[in-house]
Structure formats: C-alpha cells, structure tokens
Amino acid sequence: MKISALACSLATSVLACGLAAQTPAPPAAAPSSAAAVPVLLNPALLLQPPTTAWPTYNGDYSGRRYSTLDQITAANVGNLAVAWIYPLGGGRGAPVQGGIDATPLMVDGVLYLSVTNHVFAVDARTGVQLWRFDWVNHGGHAYDGNRGLGMYGNWLYWMTPDDTLISLDARTGTLRWKEQISDPRAGYFSSIAPIVVKNHVIVGAGGDALDLQAYLEARDPVTGAFQWRWNVTPGPGQPDADTWPNPKAAAHGGGKPWVPYTYDPELNTLYIGTANPNPVYAGQGRMGSDLYTASLVALDPDTGTMKWYFQGSPHDTHDWDQAEPPVLFNADINGQPRKLVAQASRNGYFFVLDRTNGRAIVSKPFVPLNWALGVNSRGEPIPNPAKFPSDDGTMVSLAGGGATNWFPSSFDPQTGLFYVNTTEGYSIAYVQTNNTDAAGFAGRAITLASHGMLDALDYRNGALVWQHRYRTDTSEHAGILTTAGHLLFTGDAGGDLIAYDPAKGDMLWYFQQLGSVSNGPETYMLDGKQYLVVGAAGYLYAYALAPAARPAMPAR
C-alpha cells in the first residue's frame, strides 16, 4: 500500500491523515476556524527508512533496525563521544523505578520514553526533560518492564502495567483518553509498545501469572473505540481447536503477544510472535501442539483475520515463547528475490520464512540443542517428550531464560547478515505438579551455566558467519542496531556499549556506561548531526562525533 503523503501535509488535521491512509479518495480537510495545528508525526514517515526521526518502536515497520545514516562510520567511530546523559525522571523528584527497555520514539526533536509507570518527553538535543506523565499501578503483579510508545499525529499511545491503553497529547503529556484493554485483577500485565498501523492502534496484554485467554486488540487512534480482537487460542469448533485436549485448556492456554509487532505495508500484513502456552512448565493438561501459542502469526490489520501461522515451539514446556521480533526484509534465495521474515527464537532455532505464505525456508538451531527430535514437514521443531520438565528434573542444553529474548535483533542489507545476542548454557526444569489442574508457571527452570555471545547468521541457511563470545556474561537486554556507516552497535553485561564491524565482527570502539545496554540502540539526524541513543538501565545516553558532539557555545 502506498500512503498518500500529499494528503497528509503538515497542516492538515490528524484525523484527515488517518482517513487518507485507509480510504482511496479522502475529502479535503474542512478548514477549521481555529488555526491549523502542525502535526508532529507525518504518517508518511512510517513508511520510509527513518533518518530524521525514529517514529516507531523499531524505527520503521520492518523491525530490521538498520539505519541508512552514514555520518558515523567505521572510519570515524573512534571519535564517537557522549553528547548528553539523561537520568530517568530528569534527576528531579522521587527516584523512578525500573530500567529502560523501551526504544524511545524521536519525532521533531523530542524523545518520548516510557518505563513501567511513567512516560517522559526529553529534548533530543540536550537530554533535558520536558514533561512527565505518572501512573499509579493497581495491578498487584510481580512483573516489571515496558517496551515503549506508539504515535499518531500529535498523539502518543502507551500501555500501563495494569492494562490500560492511554493516549497522551505529545506536546504536553496531558491525558486524552484511557481504555481498559484487560483486567489486571485477573492477572494480565502489559508491557508492549502499541503499534500504530493506518488508523489502528494495536496492543496486547501479557502476564503468565494466571492461565488467561490471550488476545490482540485494535483501537481507534482518535477515540480509543474498539475495532477488533484476535484470540490467540481458538474457541470450541474453530480451526485448530483440536490442538488442545478440551475447550477449557484452550481458553486458559495463554500465548500472550507481549513484544511489539512488525508490519508489511505492501502485503498489508502484521507479523506477531505469540508467547508460550500456560500452564508454563507443566504441559500435561494441554497435550497437543497448543495453537497458536509460541507461533509467528500473520494478521490482517484491518480485520484481525489470521492469514497464516508458523509454530516455532509446538507444545512448549519451557517458557520459550516466540515473541522475539519478527524481522522483515526482501532478499534473494537461490537467486530468486523473496519477501522474507526472520526470527531468532528463544528455543534456540533460527527461522526464515516466506512472509507471503509462512512457508519455512530455514529452520536451524543457532545454539546446541537437545530438546527437539528434528523438524516436521512444515519446518516446525518436534519436541522430545523425554525432555519435558519432570518432578525429578530434566536437563536441557539451554539456559533457563532460553537462547535469546525480546531484545531487538537486526538485519543489515549491506552484509546480508542477521544479528542476535544469544546465550548458550544448561538448565534443569522441574514441574510443580503432575496433575492436569496446574496453574501459572507450575514449575521452574534452574540455570546451571550460561555464556553470552553475539551471533551473525547467514539468512539463506542459518550458518554462523561470525561470533563474538563475551568475556563477561551476556546482558539480557541489549538490542542491536546496524547502520549504513558499516557499524553494528550493541552492549555487553559489563556496561560497555560496543561498535563492531558487521561484516567481520571486529570490535572498533567502546564506551563504559553507568549501566549495561538495556534496550535497542537507535539513531537519527538532528541539526546535521547523527545521534546514537542508547538506554543503560536508569540512564539514556546520546552520542555524536566529537568535537561536534557537544552543543556549540552560542555567540554572546
């Protein structure tokens, strides 16, 4: 789909832009008696590689986290220096709990950032806080974390931990409306960054505490009105309901989609990774493949209709969800141009699928695995029942958290490589009960050993092209950014932000921060300077090339 950028000129109303994206011939916006309000985020930006903005969680819809910016290069990265540091909360008032998992949005010189209970706007040139929005969490759950915000025109969208979709005015941080998406008292917990596609704000709730129906919901960006809901697990009589032993197991089977989705405008398709089934470790009450949990699912964003699915972890029993970011790119397979989606899964498999139909091209482990018997004709792993968690303990060759997690991976079209921070190791998993009425996690995995590394994988076959084994243990939260300057940015668990040569894996530059990289690094141009912005636990760091990194002293 090609959005009509002209219909979304900066002076038209946000509403008109939203309609322009959906209807073939939008009426011209009626002149308002009030002066036209400039629109901060031109929706056309969402359909281009971001350079002067970072308008979505992944920068653009593709999830590649590759920037075409090349002011900072492999040749000059040695001059990269701190431009400013922003402490969460701006260094004023009560300390802010939580670390930065979110990738901040950057639109029109302002960074928008969120943690579990707060949203902040920060001057992207100086790191000075402009406003904050505080939320009191009534959820009562034991989780923490927030992936960030969505934006539409002048409006921000944010999911509170207790499952309320909030819309804020980006200029002031004032509340426009709030809509309850799920009931936190039932055990739902939200951390996702809303994804705005055309005139849909798409969100989903997470939380493994209780065995709940998982779903995605679309809401109207103007009013918050309900548009559609897609249930992750099928109801009685629906297709694939027979992958569950009974309707109750399916209705309580979880699979909550908690990591931001990606979108292909040409195919008008959303790509969503669903989470692990519930009860998490005790699978005896949900024998079957448990669709569509732990799956990569393609949805129509206008209707919520499923186009296809690919289950990366059939009948998962280890909390290995499939929620890791689905990365969209077009590249050749055997000389033929293909539309692909790639995903490095928590269960240790690297998948590359044809994203028009979900057919597997690559299903290959990227760490040593002993839990699968191979893959089926669809390319989906076949779990080995002997490796299910048990009451006397079953050891698998993956660390307790799995081989990777929600933190963003990256695809660099210049190298043709897919990059992911991963962990190899061992864990032993126990069940809490052998009965079929298990609830929640219903078991536990103990990590016995783990070691972190950065992998560069060939998308054509999953082959390991290069690997860096960290001397320190891996960070569990460091995402990856690649740029046209032939650079890859990510971090280790010792607080180092590191620049690599993405082709060979050589380390070119590092800086020791006050915290380890805790989100996906981002980059944008502002005033002719390329900035690199990185979350480090409770701090946001901005870097640029010295000596221009620091603001020039104004003439006096």
Add this chain to the structure above:
Amino acid sequence: MSSILLWKPSVMPLLRLKRPMVAISPDQECKVCRVAPVAAGEPARALFDSNCSICHGPDARGAAGPDLVESQVVLDDVDGKQTGAVVATGFPESTPPMPAFQFKDAEARDLAAFLHSRVLAVANLAHGQYVLPFKVTGNAAAGDAFFNGAGRCLTCHSVTGDLAHIGSIYQPIEVQNAFLEGRAGRGGLSRGRGAGSAEPVTVTLANGQTITGTLDYQKEFRIALTDASGTLHSIAIPKGVQGSTPPSPLAAHQALLSKLTDADIHNLTAYLVTLK
C-alpha cells in the same frame, strides 16, 4: 604497560556460572482482593464446603459449576456485595441451575473473603510460591559407580571429606541443583563463598612479566587485580587476546554438563542423598 601479548591462564572454561536466580518477589499483599483474605477463616471455609464445593469444586477451581477463582463477579466484588447478590438470586436458568441461598450479610462477606483468599493462593502458586514436589528416582548404586568412575568426581571430592553428610545438610533437590552447578562441595557453598571468586589470577604481559593477585573485576576490554602488596593493576586487554574468565574450579562441572544424561543426574542424586 602498552605491550601486552598474552595474559594467562589459558584454560578457557566452556561456560561461566550465572549468579543464582533472583526469585520473583512474592505478592505480599493481595492487591486483587477487595476483602482482606485473612478474614477467610474456618467459618467461611465451612460455609463454602457445605454449600458451594459440590458444584464449584473443593478449591473453587470449578467442577459442574464454573471456576470461581477466575470469576468476574469475584474479581469485581467489594465487601461481599456482588457475591452476596449472586448467591441470593442464583442462576435458575443456567445448566446446571444454581439455586438461591439465604445467607446473612456477614456470611456473604465471609464467603467472598474465602474466594478472594483462593484467588490469592492461585496467584501465589502462579508466582512460584511453592515447594517443588521433588522425587529421588535414581539408582544409588549406579550413582555410586558414576561418582567413583566415569564422573571422575574423585578428582576433587571425597565422600568422607568435603561431601561428608551432604545428604543431611541439603534437601535432595538442593543436592541435585548444587552438584550440577558445582556449588555444594569444596569449591562452593560449604566454604561460604561464591564460585571460585577468590582464586588468584595471573596475567602475563608482553615483556614476560607476570602479575598475580586477586581479581577485582574483569570486563570485555580490561582486567583489574590487586597484588599481594595491595597495588591495583588495571590492565587493558589488547586486540586479539583470546583470554577468558579466570580458570574456575567449577570448569569440570561445566564441562560435565554436556556429557551428563538425565539418568546420570538422577542416579548421582540418589547416591549423594545417602551421605547422611
């Protein structure tokens, strides 16, 4: 110190231990409950058992009637009012029908408090607030043979020395996790410190000079140690050096993980728990 060629030790452990997992913080106060769950004493339990459990199950998780732990009425309940209203009218049209009950206000409140306590109990279960029902299933004789043979445990351990009485010191599941992680015997918890952290480290510089001391920290690009005189040596690790974490007495445990079968693990546990 600009010309460092190599730093020792060259023994590169396959894997490095992770710190013990931080437990999920228990949800101490029941924020989902609008009635203090402590109010759910014996009378409420008795009320539920004699009137409700036949349809809703002994633990309120549902039987012929619905699961009340996930009931919207219970979640919405304040002070027993919503629950009381449903109980007073019943659901005569439902299949099977729910009859009306004549409860006093205080009884309805007690009943609601009991149901909220069930919600809390399930939430705590879900958050891991329970003891795992671990069972020793292995063969102790096979474990004994493995300990003294293929497992090569005798290289470092003795059942009359560092592992004496380990079966009385630890619960069986702790024994199993501890020997897999390598933190119960001479190098581990019984010495009251973390895995191998106080072992001296030696760094060899390019000019052949060696520095030995206790490790202060090691990062990707730098290693720091304090020598016997108390002097800090903060050393940049040059490009190309393949050194890794200092050799750990646990390296053998970590190397063993790739060879152990689940049967080996269970047998070894069955043997070690006999060391009372």
